[in-house]
Amino acid sequence: MNVMQIRKITKLPGDTSPLVASDIPSPRPGDMEVLIGVSVCGICHTDLDEIEGRTAPPRLPVVPGHQVVGRIVETGRSVSAVSVGQRVGVGWIYSACGVCRFCRDGYENLCPEFRATGRDVDGGYAQYVVAHEDFVHPIPGVFSDVEAAPLLCAGAIGYRSLRLAGIRDGETLGLTGFGASAHLVLKLVKHMYPLSRVCVFARGESERAFARELGAAWSGDTNDKPPEKLRAIIDTTPAWGPVLGALGNLEPGGRLVINAIRKEEGDKELLLRLDYPVHLWMEKEIKSVANVTRRDIREFLAVAASIPLRPETREIPLARANEALLGLKKGGVRGATVLRIS
Numbered sequence: 001m002n003v004m005q006i007r008k009i010t011k012l013p014g015d016t017s018p019l020v021a022s023d024i025p026s027p028r029p030g031d032m033e034v035l036i037g038v039s040v041c042g043i044c045h046t047d048l049d050e051i052e053g054r055t056a057p058p059r060l061p062v063v064p065g066h067q068v069v070g071r072i073v074e075t076g077r078s079v080s081a082v083s084v085g086q087r088v089g090v091g092w093i094y095s096a097c098g099v100c101r102f103c104r105d106g107y108e109n110l111c112p113e114f115r116a117t118g119r120d121v122d123g124g125y126a127q128y129v130v131a132h133e134d135f136v137h138p139i140p141g142v143f144s145d146v147e148a149a150p151l152l153c154a155g156a157i158g159y160r161s162l163r164l165a166g167i168r169d170g171e172t173l174g175l176t177g178f179g180a181s182a183h184l185v186l187k188l189v190k191h192m193y194p195l196s197r198v199c200v201f202a203r204g205e206s207e208r209a210f211a212r213e214l215g216a217a218w219s220g221d222t223n224d225k226p227p228e229k230l231r232a233i234i235d236t237t238p239a240w241g242p243v244l245g246a247l248g249n250l251e252p253g254g255r256l257v258i259n260a261i262r263k264e265e266g267d268k269e270l271l272l273r274l275d276y277p278v279h280l281w282m283e284k285e286i287k288s289v290a291n292v293t294r295r296d297i298r299e300f301l302a303v304a305a306s307i308p309l310r311p312e313t314r315e316i317p318l319a320r321a322n323e324a325l326l327g328l329k330k331g332g333v334r335g336a337t338v339l340r341i342s
Helices: 045-051 145-165 180-192 205-213 241-248 268-273 276-280 294-306 318-330
Strands: 002-006 019-023 033-042 068-075 087-090 093-095 128-132 136-138 173-176 198-201 218-220 230-235 250-258 285-288 313-317 336-340
Touching (some): 002 318, 019 318, 033 087, 045 318, 087 145, 093 128, 136 294, 145 180, 145 250, 145 294, 145 313, 173 180, 180 198, 180 294, 180 336, 198 205, 198 241, 205 218, 241 268, 241 276, 313 318
Parallel strands (some): 230 250, 313 336
Antiparallel strands (some): 002 019, 033 068, 033 128
């Protein structure tokens, strides 16, 4: 089957072809697994984190991609929850142990044996992918394949971030960075918390204009001051600078939710400018987001279908995956990019 593989850790944009087109044997499903014929796969910033070495080391070579939509073409002999022909999605969580205290309490995202699709096992930049039946998700009929793909990670992790932010209707929310996840959070807030104002911090004017188009009450650069202090801020950027800016923009008792697997090292020295009275005093909180659970994906798909919540997408063929990743690295991508596989 045709795939795009990560074969080495490298840096973009210096390396303009971080993925290598390959032809590898199609996988076969195990006893509790299903084989999915991939239709589309969304591109995520975590793919860049893998390529540039900011996540736990990926298994190399590995096929990336964890926003996978397709149809089941074969099932293992013990599979009972899903069936051949069913349209399903696969997200970042590939498996967890199921027995540790985190798994028992519904926090399988914190399981020490957490395995990720497209990092620890081959993912969706391929014609076929294997997944465990417990971690595939039926796709609501209201969504096309392309619309559904970003919901499986960008949407689900945004939903988890919003829950962790803990805002109530009428309280102000900030979004730092405005890519695939944040634009879905803004749309979600407009429905779940219609009285809440959303302020967006983004480095590019095109992103700021996009935020205003979707209903942001205010948008500015990451160093700008919003018109009011904010109850909570969700940061989706790969940089450290916006963290300081966000902490300074919180109201007393406010919470910063950092939705990023890793931060880039380049501006880490900015943390030396942390000023306790300005950034942390008055009972401000910092909360990180670690992966997603099955509950996050399934709840979010149901909520998104009820609205319905439609992501802004750009579709390109699998062969142009490197081009799409370079665009994501440079910034300014409107909404989510989705690879067409078949």
